[in-house]
Amino acid sequence: MRTIVITGGTDGMGAALARHFLKAGDRVVVLGRSRSKFQALVTTVTSKDQSAASRAEYIAADLSLVADSRRVVEHLKANHERIDALVLAASFIRQRRHTTSEGHEASWALFFVSKYLFVTGLATLLHAAERPVVVNTAVPGARPDAIDFDDLQMINGFTFKRSNAQQRRANELLGILATIQNPDLTYVTWGPARLVRSSFAGELSTGMKAASAILGTLIGQRPEAAVLPIIDIIDAPAPGRAAYRGARKLSLTVGDHDEKDAARLVAAVDGDLR
Ligand SMILES: NC(=O)c1ccc[n+]([C@@H]2O[C@H](COP(=O)([O-])OP(=O)(O)OC[C@H]3O[C@@H](n4cnc5c(N)ncnc54)[C@H](OP(=O)(O)O)[C@@H]3O)[C@@H](O)[C@H]2O)c1
Known part of the structure; x- marks a missing residue:
């Protein structure tokens, strides 16, 4: 039985993936902040397959907090022998700069630092x-x-x-580090082909909220449809790095100093975390 760990697995595309893999008979670990959303998604699956309840695990965590990300990594290491797939999908959109109770910039902490701690901290399980x-x-x-x-x-x-572009680039560099360390690893940066009708969790301006709701209704994909390419990637991995929009494979963005930049990023993040 595969073990699939999904951050942001309580809602949107993360929840669609959690439901899919539970139905497929996998063990699924869902990370998020809302136990009631987790219970609701498990109920939709157990109504057809009782066994899903024993294969679903919930870990409550605020992944914008370094302490919570570290706690979850330690919990997973203590309770699981391996991780077949790690899906990093926790999202909370902030249009303005916000500092966490630990003193870190919240979007950077959630969209990069937490992912960095997961990918590096869970390397042995992967x-x-x-x-x-x-x-x-x-x-x-x-x-x-x-x-x-x-x-x-x-x-x-x-x-x-700027904040969005920085975390996206950093997550691509994280793939360089992860695949150098483990050549058998498939590391994919992925975005949907078009807008997905998700919960758009975040602190958004009224204009952005309204635009997301209207566009989501008019042209948005259902999360279940949007995640089909992710399911294919997990079911038939191809070791190394890759980038996708929906099911379309993209060329990787290549800079002059990618490996040096990846090492520089690690030094800077580790310095911040000290
Ligand atoms: N939707 C789109 O059109 C779109 C477009 C491009 C990229 N993406 C990316 O796709 C991914 C999934 O997006 P989505 O729109 O499907 O998500 P979503 O519906 O907004 O759901 C966000 C998920 O993240 C969790 N979350 C939020 N803050 C958290 C925190 N501090 N700690 C832990 N978990 C937290 C939420 O859990 P709780 O509700 O339990 O707190 C929820 O499960 C994200 O990385 C997003 O950037 C989405």
Whole structure:
């Protein structure tokens, strides 16, 4: 039986994946903040297959907090022998700069630091799987120079656009580190082909909320449909790095100093976490 770990597995595309893999007979570990959403998704599956209840695990965590991400990593290491697929889909959109109770910039902490702690901290469990996969729902294709290594937390000049581009680029560099460490690993940065009708969790302006709701209704895909390419990637992994929009494979963004930038990123993040 495969073990699939899904951050942001209580809602949107993460929940669609959790339901799919529970129906498929896998063990699914869901991370999020809402136990009631988790229970609701398990109920939809157990109404047809009672066995799903014993294969579903919930871990409550606020992944914008470093302490919570570290706690979850330790919990997974203590309670699981391997991880076949790690899906990184927790999302909370903030248009403005926000500092967590630990003093970190919240979007950077959730959209990159937590993912960094998971991918590096769970490397041994991923190594133990025959065909390990990391699907990181960071939309690929940000410019190679999108990271401000001297100000990762964007104390100066935070904008939603800059913050978004920085985490997306950093998540691509994380794939370099992860696949160097484990050549058997499939590491995919993935974004949907078009807007997905999800919960759009976040603190959004009234305009952005309304636009997401209207566009979501008019042109949005259902999460169940949007995640079909992710299911294919997990079911038939191809070791190495790759980038996708929906089911379409993209060329990886290549910069002049990718490996050096990846190492620089690690040094800067580890410095921040010290
Ligand atoms: N929707 C789109 O059109 C779209 C487009 C491009 C990229 N994406 C990416 O696809 C991924 C999934 O997006 P989605 O729209 O399907 O998500 P969503 O419906 O907004 O759901 C967000 C999920 O993240 C969890 N979450 C939020 N804050 C958290 C925190 N601090 N700690 C732990 N979990 C937290 C939520 O859990 P609780 O509710 O339990 O708190 C929920 O399960 C994200 O990475 C997103 O950036 C989505």
